[in-house]
Amino acid sequence: MSMMQEFKEFAVKGNAIDLAVGVIVGAAFGKIVDSIVGDLIMPLVGKATGGLDFSNYYIALAGQAAGLTLEEAKKGGAVFAYGSFITILVNFIILAFIIFMMVKQINRLKKEAPAAPAEPVPTPEDVVLLREIRDSLKKS
Numbered sequence: 001m002s003m004m005q006e007f008k009e010f011a012v013k014g015n016a017i018d019l020a021v022g023v024i025v026g027a028a029f030g031k032i033v034d035s036i037v038g039d040l041i042m043p044l045v046g047k048a049t050g051g052l053d054f055s056n057y058y059i060a061l062a063g064q065a066a067g068l069t070l071e072e073a074k075k076g077g078a079v080f081a082y083g084s085f086i087t088i089l090v091n092f093i094i095l096a097f098i099i100f101m102m103v104k105q106i107n108r109l110k111k112e113a114p115a116a117p118a119e120p121v122p123t124p125e126d127v128v129l130l131r132e133i134r135d136s137l138k139k140s
Helices: 003-012 014-048 070-075 082-110 125-139
Strands: none
Touching: 003 014, 014 082
């Protein structure tokens, strides 16, 4: 088998295509979750915590002046951007929860109704005859 034939079999094998579809859908889904977290959830969290904007929370490590935005502080040197980490952590938790719920639903849908117990296999005729002979010999 040539290398091209092997590659063709690999490329069209169901697992490779399923993986490619999963990666593409996952990337698009990740963007949706990023938007949900950044545009909907984090502003509500900021509002609930007194108007805090987590995206600009950082600790200057290179002596930057206080009160700069995160972007300006990064231009001035290294920063410990824990606000961005909090946002990404919330993003991850939401994404993990959504994926958990999706897998749970898929597993629930995959469960089939319990199969009815199979009817017992009929006893072969020779065994039935042998039992009849045994029973008749016991009676006599």
